Structures are given as structure tokens and as C-alpha cells.
Amino acid sequence: MKYSLFFLGLLGILPLVYSQSKQAEFDSLFQKAIRLDAIASPQAFTAAIKAITYAEQTAYNPGILKGTLWICEYYIRNGNDAQALLFAAKAEKKEPFLKGDGSVKLKRIKARSLIRMGFYEEADKTLQEALTYALKLKGDKHIPLLGAVYTDMGTNYAERNVTSHLAIEYYQKGLQLFQKMKDSDPLKPQYTFWVLVKIASFYRKQRHPAKARQYLKTAALYSGQLKNNLGKTDFYYNKGIESNTEGKIDEAKQYFQKALDIVKRERKITCKKELYYELFRVCQNLKKTDSCRYYRQQYILYSDSLHQMYRKDASVALRFFEKEKQQEIRERSLVYFLILLLCILIILVGTTKLFRDHKKFIILLEEKIAIEGRLQKNESNLNQIKKKNNLEVGTTVTLRRLVKEGNPAFLIEFKKLxxxxxxxxxxxxxxxxxxxxxxxxxxxxxxxxxxxxxxxxxxxxxxxxxxxxxxxxxxxxxxxxxxxxxxx
Structure with missing residues (x-):
């Protein structure tokens, strides 16, 4: 009995130990990728791929999700939005992302890539799908994710002049959700700061400097509580624009420089172009010729680089959409074919059954007609027999009477009968x-x-x-x- 209990206990512990072992091995590989990311991005990317491969081989779904999201963020950070889109779309079809918040996160990445490449309608469709999934999630954990989806929708609308009036509506929805988060949640200041900066940036582009200044001022209250640089680049960039507008050129340069330092540390490409341009203008106003020349050269360099990158990304994205469209057409054609096949099958089965039933009906009808004919014939024969019997009975009575009487007409009547x-x-x-x-x-x-x-x-x-x-x-x-x- 003791040995049996020990064996059962061992069977219960082994899966837990194996699960912890998988997690520890994945975390080791993934942490290596994160450490390398601070030194050399290509090696970090390779390490992350190894971590994802291990997670897939051991069916460690949390690892697959974490690694895939990191790879997508890596592509976006390096300005390779098309690859981020392709990787997210490919990963989205895998089992770990079909349930829970994994699908929402990947759809957000797809949407962000599409927004940056200018495919706003496709981004809107993707974000609507993400919103549908996010609304189905339960518990307080879904609040920041739902708020992030609303914020992304606001960003997408802000980029399109025809829908810019909807941007502030969705930004406010995101802000309200972030403010509902518990004060003890360390992510509350981060998300609130992020959306406040988004709103300030929106008002700045809409040329409402007073409102932009108000939201930047509110965002500054959260800047000391941030755990990462999410939104800081945009914050410093907007503060720099504000200071430059007010004529505080040195202060503007400091803000732009802080934003540029963050971008360089995180090795982002897309934000550098705007920052180099603003630093070029500031140095031009400060009459710093060398710095002005340097930032102008960097601006031109990154403008050309980004232009080529956007052209390449647009080409990749168009091929992706064409492929997805063809896949959708194939799937729809298959569905239509199956429906048509089912209809034909139903018609064949129905026709066969109808033919059999008709054949049975004809046989039964013929049998009925034959039976009715026989019945009529039998009835006719019966009537004849009845008539004959009645005649015979009557004639027999007559014959017996004639016999008794000794009437010579007896033989005549007998002959008739x-x-x-x-x-x-x-x-x-x-x-x-x-x-x-x-x-x-x-x-x-x-x-x-x-x-x-x-x-x-x-x-x-x-x-x-x-x-x-x-x-x-x-x-x-x-x-x-x-x-x-x-x-x-």
C-alpha cells in the first residue's frame, strides 16, 4: 500500500517537475537573447529564435507566445514592419495564439505594422478583430490589454484625416480603462503616461497647443514612476516641439537629445528621422554649424534609408495581402464547392428516393387496380352465382312441385335448369x-x-x-x- 501511494505521488509530481524544467530552460535561452539585445541585435535575434524553437519542440506554449512577441517587437523596433506583419500573421495561426490574450497581442502587432506602412483600412479590420477577442477576456487582467487596443484604434484614426474626429474618442476610452486599473498595479502609470502622450501628440498635430500642453503636463506627473521607456520618446519629442514653439531653443534641444538617446539605446530607426530633422532646425537657430551639418546629413541618410525601407515593406505587404486574398478566395471557393457538392448530393438522394417512391407508388397503384378489377370480377361472379342460385332455388322448387303433381312439363323445366x-x-x-x-x-x-x-x-x-x-x-x-x- 505504501509503495502504491509513493508511486502515485511520483506520477503526480513528475509532470510538474518536467514543466518547471521546460520553463527554466526556456527562460535561460530567452534571457540570453535579452542580454545580447543590449550588445548585438543580430545575435539576440538568433538566440530568440533558438528559444522559440525549444519552446515549440517541448510544447511550452507560454514560451512560444513570449518569444514570438519579442521577435515581432524586434522587427518593429528595427523598422522592418513588413517582417513583423508576416511573422505575426504566421504565428497567429498556431495553437497558443488561438485562445486567451495571445491572439489580441499579435493582432495589435499586425495593426501597428499596418499603420506604420499606411494600410489604415486593413489595420482597422485587424484592430476590430483584436477588440472582439479582448472584450471576451475576463478578469482585471484584460483591462490594460483592452485599453491598449482602444489606444491603437485612436492612433489609426489619428493618421487618417477623414477619421481623425474618432481618434480622441478612442484615446479617451483607453485612458478611462487605464485609470480603472488598481493603484497597486505597477503598469498603471506606464499605460496612463503612454496614452496621455498619444493624446498630446494628436492635439499638437491638430494645432491645439493649449490642449497638447495640458496633457503633456499631466503625463509629466507619471514620468517618475515609469518602469520602461514606453511613450518617453514621444513625450520628449512633444516637449521639444512645445519648447521650440515657445522659443526655448536650448531646452528644446535637450528634449530632442533625450529622445534621440532613448531611440539609440533601443536601436529604433523610424523615430530617428524626425529627431534628426528637429535637431537640425534647433542647431540652425542656435547657429551651431557643425552640429547643424551633422544632423542634416543624418536626416538625409535616414530619409533615404527609410524611403527604401518603406518601399520594400510596402511591396512585401502587398504580396502578403495578395497571398491572404488568394488564400481567402481558395477557402471561400472550397466552402462554395462543398456547399454545391452537398446540394448535389441532397438532390441526388432526394431524386433517387423520389424515383423509388414513385416506382413503389406505380406498383401499388397497379396492384390496387388489379385488386379492384379482381374484386369487381368476383363481385360480378358472386352476383351471377347469387342470381343462378336464386334461379336454381326457384326452379328447383318448381321442379319438385311438378314432380309431385306428375306434370309432363317437368322435363321441360329440368332442361332449362x-x-x-x-x-x-x-x-x-x-x-x-x-x-x-x-x-x-x-x-x-x-x-x-x-x-x-x-x-x-x-x-x-x-x-x-x-x-x-x-x-x-x-x-x-x-x-x-x-x-x-x-x-x-
Missing amino acids: YPDFYDRLLVYNSETGNDMKFCALIRLNYTTIQMAEYTKSTIRAVESRKYRLRKKFNIPKDKNIYEWFQEF
Whole structure:
């Protein structure tokens, strides 16, 4: 008993130990990628791929999700939005992302990539899908994710002039959700700061400097509580624009420089172009020729680089959309084909059944007609038999009366009732009228006594007449004379 309990306990512990072992091994590989990311991005990317490969081999779904999201963020950070889009779309079809928040996170990455490449309508569709998934999530953990989706939707609308009026509506929805987070949640200041900077940036682009300044001021209250640089680049950039507008050129340069330092540390490419341009303008105003020349060269360099990158990304994205469209057409065609096949099958089955039922109906109808015909024939025969029986009964009564009366018309009436019998008797030409009468009486089953009574003869004479008839007709001795005449 003790050994059994020990064995059962061991079986229960082994999966837990194996799961912890998988997690520890993945964390080791993934942390290596993060450490390398601070030194050399290509090596970090390779290490992350190894970590994801290990997670897939061991079916460690949390590791697959974490590694995939890191790879997508890596592509976005390096300005490779098309690769981020392709990687996210490919990963989205895998099992770990079909449930929970994994699908929402990947759809956000797809949408962010699409927004940066200018595919706003496709981004809107993707974000609507992400919103549908996010609304199905339960618990307080879904609040920041749902708020992030609303914020991304606001960003997408802000980039399009025709829908810019919707941007602030969705930004406010995101802000309200972030403010609902518990004060003890360390991510609350981070997300709140991020969306406040987004709103400030929106108002700056809409040329509402007072509102932009108000939201930047509110965002500054959260800047000291941040755990990472999410939103800091945009914050410093907007502060720099604000200071430059107010004529505080040195202060503007400091803000732009802080934003540039963050971008360089995180090795972002896309934000550098705007920062180099603003630093070029600031240095131009400060009459710092060398710095002005340097930032101008960097701006031109990154402008050309980004232009080529965007062209390449747009080409990749278009191929991706074309491929997805073809896949959708194939899937839809397959569905239509299956529906058509099902309809044809239903029609064939229905037609076959209808044909069989019709055939059965025809057979039953023919049987019914045949039965009705037989019934009519039988009824007709029955009526004839009834008529004949009634006639025979009436005629028999008449014959018996004529016999009793000794009426000569007896044979005439007998001939009417039994014409065939009478005609066969005529074959025996030697028969006299009395012999014919005796044959008729025997046919009518009259006994010897009755025949003696009705013919005014003795019983002996009747017996003698019967004997003579037996001889004349060659009736066997063992054959009853009455039966013979019935069969005659």
C-alpha cells in the first residue's frame, strides 16, 4: 500500500517537475537573447529564435507566445514592419495564439505594422478583430490589454484625416480603462503616461497647443514612476516641439537629445528621422554649424534609408495581402464547392428516393387496380352465382312441385335448369321419356321411396329401373349412382 501511494505521488509530481524544467530552460535561452539585445541585435535575434524553437519542440506554449512577441517587437523596433506583419500573421495561426490574450497581442502587432506602412483600412479590420477577442477576456487582467487596443484604434484614426474626429474618442476610452486599473498595479502609470502622450501628440498635430500642453503636463506627473521607456520618446519629442514653439531653443534641444538617446539605446530607426530633422532646425537657430551639418546629413541618410525601407515593406505587404486574398478566395471557393457538392448530393438522394417512391407508388397503384378489377370480377361472379342460385332455388322448387303433381312439363323445366346435363343424356338415344325422368330425379337426389311415390311405382320397380340405368351407363358397382350422375 505504501509503495502504491509513493508511486502515485511520483506520477503526480513528475509532470510538474518536467514543466518547471521546460520553463527554466526556456527562460535561460530567452534571457540570453535579452542580454545580447543590449550588445548585438543580430545575435539576440538568433538566440530568440533558438528559444522559440525549444519552446515549440517541448510544447511550452507560454514560451512560444513570449518569444514570438519579442521577435515581432524586434522587427518593429528595427523598422522592418513588413517582417513583423508576416511573422505575426504566421504565428497567429498556431495553437497558443488561438485562445486567451495571445491572439489580441499579435493582432495589435499586425495593426501597428499596418499603420506604420499606411494600410489604415486593413489595420482597422485587424484592430476590430483584436477588440472582439479582448472584450471576451475576463478578469482585471484584460483591462490594460483592452485599453491598449482602444489606444491603437485612436492612433489609426489619428493618421487618417477623414477619421481623425474618432481618434480622441478612442484615446479617451483607453485612458478611462487605464485609470480603472488598481493603484497597486505597477503598469498603471506606464499605460496612463503612454496614452496621455498619444493624446498630446494628436492635439499638437491638430494645432491645439493649449490642449497638447495640458496633457503633456499631466503625463509629466507619471514620468517618475515609469518602469520602461514606453511613450518617453514621444513625450520628449512633444516637449521639444512645445519648447521650440515657445522659443526655448536650448531646452528644446535637450528634449530632442533625450529622445534621440532613448531611440539609440533601443536601436529604433523610424523615430530617428524626425529627431534628426528637429535637431537640425534647433542647431540652425542656435547657429551651431557643425552640429547643424551633422544632423542634416543624418536626416538625409535616414530619409533615404527609410524611403527604401518603406518601399520594400510596402511591396512585401502587398504580396502578403495578395497571398491572404488568394488564400481567402481558395477557402471561400472550397466552402462554395462543398456547399454545391452537398446540394448535389441532397438532390441526388432526394431524386433517387423520389424515383423509388414513385416506382413503389406505380406498383401499388397497379396492384390496387388489379385488386379492384379482381374484386369487381368476383363481385360480378358472386352476383351471377347469387342470381343462378336464386334461379336454381326457384326452379328447383318448381321442379319438385311438378314432380309431385306428375306434370309432363317437368322435363321441360329440368332442361332449362340443367341444359348441359340434359344434352349429354340425349347422346344415349335409346332413352325413353321415363328413363329421362328417372335420370333427372336421380340428379335431383330423390330417394327410392320418393321416386316410387312421385312416379306411382313400387319400390321394387324403382330399384329395377336404377339397376337398368346402371347397366346402360356402365356405372361401376362400387360407384354410388347419385354421385355418378352428379359428376355426369
